Amino acid sequence: MKTRATELLGIEHPIVQGGMMWVGRAELAAAVSxxxxxxxxxxxxxxxxxxxxxxxxxxxxxxxxxxxVNLTILPSINPPPYADYVKAIVESGVKIIETAGANPEPFMDELKGAGLKIVHKCTSVRHALKAQRIGVDMVSIDGFECAGHPGEDDIPGLVLIPATADKLEIPFIASGGFADGRGLAAALALGAEGVNMGSRFMCTTESPIADEVKKAIVDATERDTELIFRPLRNTARVASNEVSREVVQILDDGGEFEDVRELVAGARGRTVYEKGDTEAGIWSVGMVQGLINDIPSAGEVVTRTVREAEQIIERLTTLSA
Structure with a gap:
């Protein structure tokens, strides 16, 4: 299955694993590749x-x-040394970087000079066009269904993907709501060159999170997420649990970030993944968990997704025969 994305990235199948905090480690990444x-x-x-x-x-x-390698650049009270991480990415010898969050323009010269292909994650057409103007090689367009930060426009993939295809000249992949071959076939039909899957790869045997979290994803439905930080216009989609529901309630009642800081601490979210206590803190997962029903290997996810997509595309071509 060849697309502009597979040619640009040098891969066989148009499937990219999401760069997920605490999840994107060597075993999972290597299995997908x-x-x-x-x-x-x-x-x-x-x-x-x-x-x-x-x-x-x-x-x-x-x-x-x-x-x-994914590098997400976000505002922080104590920001990581982003420039040092960029240097490390260059030194590591990888040839592809996925940037997200803030504008990657300050690092473009260094990354381009080292020969890296730059994929920038965006949540709107206007941001995708800005990424194209500054010289990124590809965009990952993130619909409202996604885990993590869906932006503030609330545009789902069914509209966002073809709207992006209408305006963008560089290739792009679709992110948010993808778990199987139906999604891949749909994304290609809507104008994307492939898909980015995060939650689906969280729930694989190589994923370094606790089995209890993977089981929770399998058992959950598409309705079992919460949108936190909406009043702060820094929306994030996370799993629905006692902590995330409390955060939503506090902010809806007029609370400020300081009122929920302890509840949303990253250390608590890391504990969820490491210890398997799904109520210990905030943890990210997308609406697509409603389509995830098993815990296969990451390799099986890739091959099964491609096989299903090819079967769907073949079936659809018979409709006009």
Whole structure:
């Protein structure tokens, strides 16, 4: 299945693993890449830039296929040393970076000079056009269904993907709401060159999160997420639990970030993934969990998704015969 995305990234199948905090580690990324997709290591999951280089080397010991690194740049009280992480990404030798959050323009010259392909995650057509203007190679367009930050426009993929296709000249992949071949076939039909899947790869055998969290994803429905930080215009989609519902209530009642700071602490979310207590804190998952019914290997997710998409495309071509 060849598209502009597979040609640009040097991969066999138009499937990219999301760069998820605490999840995008060597074993998962390598398994996705080995199956022909693009595995992504999450830079800020690693405590230091040096650790990131070591994690890339570890993934390279598991596969010789292309790998990428995600760097999400967000406002923070104590921001990570983003420039040092960029240097580490360059030094690691990977040739693909997925940027998200803030504008990657300050790092473009360094990344381009090192020969990296830059994929920037956007939640709107206007942001995708800005990314194109500053010179990124590809966009990952993120619909309202997604886990994490869906932006503030609330545009779902069924509209956002073709709207992007109408305006963008560089290739783009679709993100948010994808878990199987039906989604891949639909994304291609709507004008995307592939898909980015996060929650689906969270729920695989190589995913480094606790089995209890994977089971919770399997058991959940598409209705079991919450949108937190809406009044602060920094919306994030997370799993629905006692903590996230409390955060929503406090902010809806006029609370400020300081009133929920302890509830949303990243350390508590990390505990969820490591200990398996799904009520311990805030943790990200998309509406697509309603389509996830098993815990296969990451490689099986890739091959099954492509196989299903090919079968759907073949069936659809018979409709006009």
């Amino acid at each position: 080995e199956a022909g997709g693009l595995g992504i290591i999450t830079a800020l999951t690693q405590p230091t830039p040096e650790d990131l280089v070591a994690e890339v080397e570890r993934a390279r010991s598991l596969t010789d296929k292309p790998l990428g």
